Amino acid sequence: MTDILLPERLQASLRESHKFPLNSISATVDSLPYALSALGDKFDSIKPTLFETDSLQWEVVIRDFATDGKVVAKCNAHDLSKLTDFLGIQRDTSRTPSSITAKKKDPRCRFVNLYAVNSRAPLLLTPEMFGELLTYHQVTPNILQFISLFGEQSQVNDLIFSGFSAQPIATRSLDGIAAQGLGRSGKQYQICYNLKCVNLKASHPKDFTLDEWSIRQAVIHHQFDVDGGDTFCKKSPSEYRSFGTPEESFRSTLFAHLMYCFWAREDWRGYIGWLERGVDHESQSAVWGRAAYNRDFKEYTPQDIQNLQIWEEAAGQAIAALEGNIDIISALLEFYQGVVKEKNFKIQGDCAGEVSSFAAQVKAINIQFAMEVKRTQALVKRVSDRRELVIQHLQSQSAFRMEKVSHRMEREQTMMLIITIVTLVYLPATFVSTFFSTDIIKYQGADSPSGSYSETAMMRWLQVTIPLTFLTGLSAWVGRKVLQRGWERENENPRMPSLPPDESRGWFSRVQQTFTQPRPLLPFSEKKRVT
Numbered sequence: 031m032t033d034i035l036l037p038e039r040l041q042a043s044l045r046e047s048h049k050f051p052l053n054s055i056s057a058t059v060d061s062l063p064y065a066l067s068a069l070g071d072k073f074d075s076i077k078p079t080l081f082e083t084d085s086l087q088w089e090v091v092i093r094d095f096a097t098d099g100k101v102v103a104k105c106n107a108h109d110l111s112k113l114t115d116f117l118g119i120q121r122d123t124s125r126t127p128s129s130i131t132a133k134k135k136d137p138r139c140r141f142v143n144l145y146a147v148n149s150r151a152p153l154l155l156t157p158e159m160f161g162e163l164l165t166y167h168q169v170t171p172n173i174l175q176f177i178s179l180f181g182e183q184s185q186v187n188d189l190i191f192s193g194f195s196a197q198p199i200a201t202r203s204l205d206g207i208a209a210q211g212l213g214r215s216g217k218q219y220q221i222c223y224n225l226k227c228v229n230l231k232a233s234h235p236k237d238f239t240l241d242e243w244s245i246r247q248a249v250i251h252h253q254f255d256v257d258g259g260d261t262f263c264k265k266s267p268s269e270y271r272s273f274g275t276p277e278e279s280f281r282s283t284l285f286a287h288l289m290y291c292f293w294a295r296e297d298w299r300g301y302i303g304w305l306e307r308g309v310d311h312e313s314q315s316a317v318w319g320r321a322a323y324n325r326d327f328k329e330y331t332p333q334d335i336q337n338l339q340i341w342e343e344a345a346g347q348a349i350a351a352l353e354g355n356i357d358i359i360s361a362l363l364e365f366y367q368g369v370v371k372e373k374n375f376k377i378q379g380d381c382a383g384e385v386s387s388f389a390a391q392v393k394a395i396n397i398q399f400a401m402e403v404k405r406t407q408a409l410v411k412r413v414s415d416r417r418e419l420v421i422q423h424l425q426s427q428s429a430f431r432m433e434k435v436s437h438r439m440e441r442e443q444t445m446m447l448i449i450t451i452v453t454l455v456y457l458p459a460t461f462v463s464t465f466f467s468t469d470i471i472k473y474q475g476a477d478s479p480s481g482s483y484s485e486t487a488m489m490r491w492l493q494v495t496i497p498l499t500f501l502t503g504l505s506a507w508v509g510r511k512v513l514q515r516g517w518e519r520e521n522e523n524p525r526m527p528s529l530p531p532d533e534s535r536g537w538f539s540r541v542q543q544t545f546t547q548p549r550p551l552l553p554f555s556e557k558k559r560v561t
Contacts (some may be wrong), residue, residue, distance in 0.1 A: 033131040034211035050161035051171030080181035094137035097274040110500040137405030138273035176249040194223040215257035225294035226351040313416035342413040399522040458498040
């Protein structure tokens with residue numbers, strides 16, 4: 031087969047494929063110099079984490095289909111040279127600048143799969159392979175907004191990001207995009223969007239709350255030549271493949287998008303059911319458990335509130351992902367409904383009918399998504415209500431513990447009161463005994479070892495001790511009454527300002543005022559009233 035000479039602008043772009051997206055030649059807003067510069071800077075910043083550095087893991091999966099839908103060529107490219115050879119790109123470096131030709135035309139349909147080992151791993155190719163592939167097919171530079179979702183990361187980034195980018199059908203054939211030798215008319219449209227699904231990564235054998243679920247993203251890029259019916263996209267459907275005519279190619283395109291929508295619908299019901307069971311497991315005792323202390327009582331901790339917060343955030347992420355899928359599918363449907371009405375869409379046949387059938391099916395998917403959103407929103411409301419209930423239980427238990435401490439302190443105060451009374455009884459007698467044991471008064475002489483009873487000394491001891499004990503008790507009672515009246519006045523008027531002692535009053539009044547004036551509490555500021 032004779033080599034196909036490529037348009038000069040396409041050759042110039044391929045010579046600088048390593049500079050993608052700065053070498054793009056598409057005539058769209060995202061290809062303006064300032065937009066390409068911003069995209070290029072962002073692409074350079076994510077390259078270290080976006081692409082795999084281990085050459086043993088590089089792999090780009092490509093499948094080319096013939097008009098009857100059968101695979102005519104397969105390629106798992108593990109390096110740049112194998113990828114370039116499969117695409118049919120030949121570079122003659124003996125010339126300056128180098129001449130670039132192609133060995134074969136584009137197939138009727140080409141599916142390319144760029145993937146990673148898992149959702150947080152880098153893509154299994156190099157920046158050079160990525161630039162060569164996208165430059166050869168002149169993919170819109172805006173795809174970088176979606177590719178940046180992937181790459182090596184400790185946790186999934188931009189989980190709630192959803193986007194839909196469309197390049198409308200060109201009104202004229204742009205030089206470089208149109209390549210008759212390759213079968214490209216230049217009149218094409220491109221779309222790029224992302225969808226999310228959820229799947230169970232690992233199931234814990236004993237505790238279902240420890241199951242690992244993952245919300246995964248897929249970016250789909252698709253371009254369609256409205257004159258030739260050639261298509262280029264990223265994932266291959268398993269059936270309904272026919273590309274003999276432009277009408278059949280268009281129908282197969284819609285089927286491919288429908289398969290992606292079905293993929294995004296997978297297992298959301300199971301995931302939301304798992305969230306509901308997890309919330310019930312964490313908070314059901316707050317609803318049905320006993321509030322009083324007994325053997326069935328559950329004692330709550332701040333960890334219970336934290337666990338409910340984790341479940342609520344997971345439910346919120348699910349809502350964001352589901353609503354993103356709804357918006358993307360709606361945008362996809364609106365795009366195709368507009369495509370069949372454009373005057374530049376030259377495909378004859380019942381394409382409007384195919385779009386109507388496509389619309390009915392994707393609307394049914396969106397209805398299911400909407401139902402799951404309502405179900406998850408109800409779950410978020412349930413989590414919020416039960417978290418408040420757990421907080422109330424926690425506060426009630428704290429109050430109960432404070433009450434127990436208060437009762438314990440009351441019992442201790444009773445014991446202290448008993449000790450105080452005993453001390454008050456013994457203190458005067460002890461003082462008098464100590465006083466009479468000094469050298470001032472002696473009742474026994476050294477000449478009488480057995481001692482002698484002195485009625486006079488006993489009477490003197492009683493005459494001094496009894497009145498002194500009575501006076502001590504009376505003083506304690508009067509002091510208690512004075513302080514009690516001060517506390518009562520403080521409770522009646524807690525905001526009464528403190529007054530300085532009145533120097534004109536007696537010392538007892540000043541001491542009484544010192545003990546009975548209101549004491550300041552902790553310096554908590556009052557909330558300002560909003561008027």
